[in-house]
Amino acid sequence: MxxxxxxxxxxxxxxxxxxxxxxxxxxxxxDPLLVMPPIIDVSIQLPNDSSRIVCDEVKTIGTRPVSLGEAIYIAICRSPRVRARWSEINVQAAAVGESAAPLLPSITGTLSRINDKTETSTSLGEGSNSGKSNTAYLGLSYRLFDFGARTANLDVNRKLLRAAYISRDAIVQRVIEDVVQGYFDVSNARTLLAAKLRDVELASRTVEVARRREASGSGANYETLQAETALAKILLEKIRAQAELRRASASLMYALGTFEDDIEIKDVEEAPGGNLLTKQFYVQLAHEFHPALLSARAEIESAKRRIDAINAEGKPSLDFNSNFYKNGRPGQSISSVDTKETTVGVSLNIPIFDGFANNYKLVGARAQFEKKESELADTEQQITRDVLKAYADAVSSNDGFDAARVLLTKAQKAMESSARRFKSGIADVVEVLNTQTALIDAEQIYFKSMSDMRSGRLKLTISVGQAGLPGVDWPR
Incomplete structure (x- = not known):
């Protein structure tokens, strides 16, 4: 050749x-080690939900009414916080792959071409000598034994990856909380506006009756003026209700990550009543399944395995090595003949003195483990406090809603009776206006109680970390 x-x-x-x-x-x-998440930026599984959100299928809202489930889907897929958590999961998954690599053999190779020219100068004259050579090197190294340092480091990153997944769930639940609260606020504001429109219609009829009575001589002018004043007040309250609906819609659009001109939602059924379970049940549920606690426990397990890894790193290790050299080793001068060399052996690495570096690593790892334990205890206390507070608010709002519903029913019947009496000339305008004012107050109390009940049950569900799609409407 x-x-x-x-x-x-x-x-x-x-x-x-x-x-x-x-x-x-x-x-x-x-990803040959299969450590990267298989559904990055494609689908998301909600806590307490077996279905998945396929973000590629989320389109613009448009003019169609949006259901609560659709609103949650849209918000999660558009949320920068959720996307940031996915990035953190990717980073930690890559760390798992990096820590798994030492469990496999390491192979290195070198190809080189050497041109060697030597010039000499002596008393007898000058001369030169040149040569060319192609060299190759292939080396294989594999750690046979290391007292479990590699597997411990791998466990550290696997548990941190699990903690990253669980932290993602916590962010998703906060997104759900924002969307559901905004959705209910829009529903409440829309229902309140509809009630104000009915009040305007009722007050307008009262004004018409008062004017007819005044024209026929059976009523006084002051009654008409009082009825007109009440109508003007209700018109002002209608304008305020319209403004509240616009504010609630803006908050919901912000939670959805959209800035369209308007948003339509589907009707929300009246919040169901019924008793909640015991507070001990919700506290126990939170301690077992809350994402913040699960993440903290995973971090504690990771910190514990980190101590094991550092302990193992300070112990001897055994490596297998095999090398192949063609035409000399790297750095050697060229040979005039073709050569092939193969070496096979094992090496025992014994750490004798490292300046106490391993000792201080161990001290730091143990301190980190104690810190994680303290953070877990603090998180448990905070979650217990949040659950107890949310439970008390849910019970109170549940009882308040039942009472407000009875109050509204009584006020509506009283208004119907007063309107009939006023139209028949039996009651005066003062009685009608007083009854009308009582009805308006009862409506406001009812809608406020409904909002409190929905919010209370939602916060209770969020506090125990169980805001999945099936139970998000009416947490039990």
């Missing part, structure tokens, strides 16, 4: 060797 053909062959081998690694350059897509 000619020298020219030999150079071409080696160049082709070099290109093929390097292109094999360059093909693996997009590490985000190349």
């Amino acid at each position: 000619s020298a020219k053909n030999t150079r071409r062959m080696w160049k082709a081998k070099m290109v093929a060797f390097l292109s094999g690694f360059s093909a693996c350059a997009p590490l985000y897509a190349f």
